[in-house]
Amino acid sequence: MGTFAHSRIARIIAAVGLVVGVAACGSSADAQDGDVVVKLIDPGNYGPLAYAKKHGSFDGPLAALHAKVEWGGTYSSFTATTDAIHSGAVNFAEGAFSPALGYLATSDDIRIVAVKDVVTDPRAGAGDGLVVPPDSPIKTVQDLRGKRVAVNKAGRGEYLLLLALKQAGIPADQVQRVYLQQDQAASAFASGQVDGWVAIVRAFPQVVAKGARVVFRGRDLPSDDLNMFVARTDLLGKNPEVVRTLIRVLSELDEQEKAKPEEFQNVFATEGPTAATGAQLENNIAVGRYDNVLRLPQPADQDKLAGVSAVFVENKVLPKASDPKKVFYDWGDRK
Secondary structure, three states: OOOOOHHHHHHHHHOOOOOOOOOOOOOOOOOOOOOEEEEEOOOOOOOHHHHHHHHOOOHHHHHOOOEEEEEOOOOOOHHHHHHHHHHOOOOEEEEEHHHHHHHHOOOOOEEEEEEEOOOOOOOOOOOOEEEEOOOOOOOOHHHHOOOEEEEOOOOHHHHHHHHHHHHHOOOHHHOEEEEOOHHHHHHHHHOOOOOEEEEOOOHHHHHHHOOOEEEEEHHHOOOOOOEEEEEEHHHHHHOHHHHHHHHHHHHHHHHHHHHOHHHHOOOOOOOOOOOOOHHHHHHHHHHHHHOOOOEOOOOHHHHHHHHHHHHHHHOOOOOOOOOHHHHEOOOOOOO
16 A cells, blocks of 8 residues: 555645644744645654655645645654654654654644554565663563562553563563663663663664664564654644655655665765664565555554553553544545
8 A cells, every 4th residue: 555546646736735833942043834744753864764854755646736836844753753753843753653642632733644564574674673682681671570570651651661571471560661762761871770671663663773782672472553644633624635755755665675775874974973873784674564554544553552542541651542533534445
């Protein structure tokens, strides 16, 4: 489901959005009157968003809709981006069901607009999971009793840990969850302040490349936590076809990355702190080659989101379950 039908593309290109977009992050002085402004985080040095930024992949398709992209700040995860999303400084963001549910527990200004199926291919790159120091006595999930594990609160890290504990038959209160963002967790892990860390997004391959030992990966678990994109409701209200066009372009880039993953690495810099080399570069290439393609949500995805929500509610991470029918944006015919 990587690309959309030609008839749909033609209808997208023919659409015109006439609502003024006011940028809340960075400068929008070069935006034309009537432009809808899509505000994205800085994508870093690899992946489809980085490729799109360098090559202007969004520019032409969005110009036909009187829209443009504005690139903003850098964030380590969706959880770290929530303040920017809530303020409107970011209005289209990548993440996963778990942190979106955490966000929606207190806000109702986003909708899930696209998803990716969970990657289960063993040839895929590292993904995410629980890491411990190489000399740690922790060998299995059973060894986590009484230990301190860093996770991002109401996000994928906490979800994966709770799922692993449930699968191992360990009460969640027998393991201390230490709530830290990824950059804070990296420091705590390196200094020995925590016994383990459920590292996610780009932090996982980075810490593994530095020698951390993997206890489990997210793909080892029966996870319902799909990767996804959300859009703010005000952006969707201005012109939903702008968001749909972003998804179409990203799905095409996903297909391209699967075929030629090397082209999506070290997009802006081949040297320096942001450049991937050695084992990390090999991992990134494997991630791109075996990643799934972004697609529009289907009814079955509501059941998966409900499964993630149930884990959080059962463990009192969230006070109540979210209504899946209200969380997803309704794309109608989805053609």
